[in-house]
Amino acid sequence: MTSSSDRSPVVDVQSSKTYEIRTYGCQMNVHDSERLSGLLEDAGYVRAPEGADGDADVVVFNTCAVRENADNRLYGNLGRLAPRKASRPGMQIAVGGCLAQKDRDTIVKRAPWVDVVFGTHNIGKLPVLLERARVQEEAQVEIAESLEAFPSTLPTRRESAYAAWVSISVGCNNTCTFCIVPALRGKEKDRRTGDILAEIDALVGEGVSEITLLGQNVNAYGSDIGDREAFSKLLRACGNVEGLERVRFTSPHPRDFTDDVIAAMAETPNVMPQLHMPLQSGSDTVLKAMRRSYRQERYLGIIEKVRAAIPHAAITTDIIVGFPGETEEDFEETLHVVREARFTQAFTFQYSKRPGTPAATMENQIPKEVVQARYERLVALQEEISWEENKKQVGRTLELMVAEGEGRKDGATHRLSGRAADNRLVHFTKPDEEVRPGDMVTVEVTYAAPHHLLAEGPVLAVRRTRAGDAWEKRNAAKVVEQPGVMLGLPRIGVPEPLPVAAGGCGCD
Secondary structure: OOOOOOOOOOOOOOOOOEEEEEEOOOHHHHHHHHHHHHHHHHOOOEEOEOOOOOOOOEEEEEEOOOOOOHHHHHHHHHHHHHHHHHOOOOOEEEEEEHHHHHHOHHHHHHOOOOOEEEOOOOHHHHHHHHHHHHHHOOOEEEOOOOOOOOHHHOOOOOOOOOEEEEEOEEOOOOOOOOOOHHHHHOOOEEOOHHHHHHHHHHHHHOOOOEEEEEOOOHHHOOOOOOOOOHHHHHHHHHOOOOOOOEEEEEOOOHHHOOHHHHHHHHHOOOEOOEEEOOOEOOOHHHHHHHOOOOOHHHHHHHHHHHHHHOOOOEEEEEEEEOOOOOOHHHHHHHHHHHHHHOOOEEEEEEOOOOOOOHHHHOOOOOOHHHHHHHHHHHHHHHHHHHHHHHHOOOOOEEEEEEOOOOOOOHHHHOEEEEEOOOOOEEEEEOOOOOOOOOOEEEEEOOEEOOOOEEEOOOOOEEEOOHHHHHHHHHHHOOOOOOEOOEOOOOOOOOOOOOOOOOOOOOOO
């Protein structure tokens, strides 16, 4: 359940004490919450049942600061917990993550019933800070200015038995004008390649068969040591890990996406034919104002090279609509790139001010009604393209990794769900023989919708895997029901490259 070479200080608590973690934001926060869970369970806490909704001894908010109303959302949730805390002696509330790093003492001033405030650089201190707050009967605010230890050395309670995030770097060296993340997570710091591969080996030994390499700017990996090909070398090294069936990564930056990475993707069999490549805007003028270090021609050139090397690659993206100063002509350039790139899916966002970013004070902020109209046009175009691209999958035979919690209607339709190699979501007919999350099935696609595929015929083949064994073992050993971690992301299963509701840090 936990994995670490360097254990955090263990704090004795009564075994009956429960915890709940509410997570908002990007994949980094989701993975940090896995570590917070591991830390708390190492300290003797147990996870509250699903649906606890604040009815736990410790409630932790792992916050995001990239949205304009992120603080209002936090204080609204804290306010709703205030009367429950007042009526429940010993209950504790902790606030961590990017908003905590940014607001610091403000949180306790606005919500004096909060017990602990900790930042992005010292999540390992949470159990100690909770105990200190209990003993001293006063709020503990501890914000480190720089990373104390790479987070992957901390205990981790993985949300999935068969698919796992593996962090290869933290922080970001970019200075995008719409993004506050570098100020909150610091400059990029890379892990040693040996440590990354050791973690992957350990995970595979536990039954994990898919890993997603994670970084704020994942393909800038190696900048610490001056090796521009470090990321492609890492991908190739993942190809030598026996038992590792699928490798993904998120999110790269077009500036650092070099030909050696494309070659490594194409030539390493377990690196999946899927790429999430943030665009943000198709206008060179807007990209310059965003302080993005590429232009439309460079971006489309990358897409062309990827498609030449990996013809069946599914490419997804992020797009911001209504950035300050964006004209109708600028927006048309974005639509042009969408038509040319033919993304499988685009995660589209209406620009919102990130307090503390240069873009928040720029002139020519776009009226809400104009942003909304452009957003609707973009979504309509992308829906059309997504559907057309998915229709090309009809008749294809695909091998899927069976997923958990990804098909909301699976119970009613008597289907199961899984992810294809290119990460497309496929709902398939439940076979007669038992299949478990992490197992592999072979199906033929019979129908396409904009956001999923259907395989309505019989399953062609089932391959039981060590990952399925791991899922079965974990579920057989459960004492507590699955947790109610409130993520702005899909539930446990194969990690998504960038889920719609997450919004991401916006810096990729």
